[in-house]
Amino acid sequence: MGLIRIQSREDDRYAHVIRSKIQEIGIVWAVIHNQTQFSNAHASIVVNDDAGVVVVAFKGTELDSARVKESVIDWIFSNFDATLTPCELSQQCTDTNVHSGYQRNVLSIHRQVIDQIERYINAGYLLMLTGHSKGGAMSTLATVSIHSAFAGRVCDLDRRIYNLNFGSPMTGDSSFVSYYDSLVPDDRTMRFINRYSGAV
Numbered sequence: 001m002g003l004i005r006i007q008s009r010e011d012d013r014y015a016h017v018i019r020s021k022i023q024e025i026g027i028v029w030a031v032i033h034n035q036t037q038f039s040n041a042h043a044s045i046v047v048n049d050d051a052g053v054v055v056v057a058f059k060g061t062e063l064d065s066a067r068v069k070e071s072v073i074d075w076i077f078s079n080f081d082a083t084l085t086p087c088e089l090s091q092q093c094t095d096t097n098v099h100s101g102y103q104r105n106v107l108s109i110h111r112q113v114i115d116q117i118e119r120y121i122n123a124g125y126l127l128m129l130t131g132h133s134k135g136g137a138m139s140t141l142a143t144v145s146i147h148s149a150f151a152g153r154v155c156d157l158d159r160r161i162y163n164l165n166f167g168s169p170m171t172g173d174s175s176f177v178s179y180y181d182s183l184v185p186d187d188r189t190m191r192f193i194n195r196y197s198g199a200v
Helices: 015-025 067-079 100-122 134-150 172-181
Strands: 028-035 040-049 053-058 083-086 097-099 126-132 159-165 187-192
Touching: 040 100, 040 134, 053 100, 053 134, 083 100, 097 100, 097 134, 097 172, 100 126, 100 134, 126 134, 134 159, 134 172, 134 187
Parallel strands: 053 126, 126 159, 159 187
Antiparallel strands: 028 040, 040 053, 083 097
């Protein structure tokens, strides 16, 4: 097997260690990162052929004292941009509203994620989306955008797509929740929060 691609920031201290360990165990791994003036989106994709599983893990909010500017941008334009805006994740997602900042982040890397997972989805692999905090919210929204991207081409995706997120804030209004529930059966979504967490 081997490595599809790794896109890492030059100053990532652990990229070479991760790269060598991933190659040792022979799984496919890709990292997608897009930082613009208004978004900071990061997803890691891991594929295990033996289990027939693709995992897309979205990174939470940047909290790095060495990267103060990136952290501030991430907080202001992702977390704090909590206005509900019309859903653009799917053509069928009409009359629903979602968190503006998280949607912007998902849309900024949507095409790259689809390009990396398409052959595995077409081959019948299970798809697990996950993340923590902002990453958990992004995983929920990405579940909708990915489902939409394969609608009509992969008939059983609703039985093969899972979302497991941790400490995810609210991602949309009640109409969005109903739409999401119509795509992904209840037993395919798990959201874990600590009762003392700020996530609601």
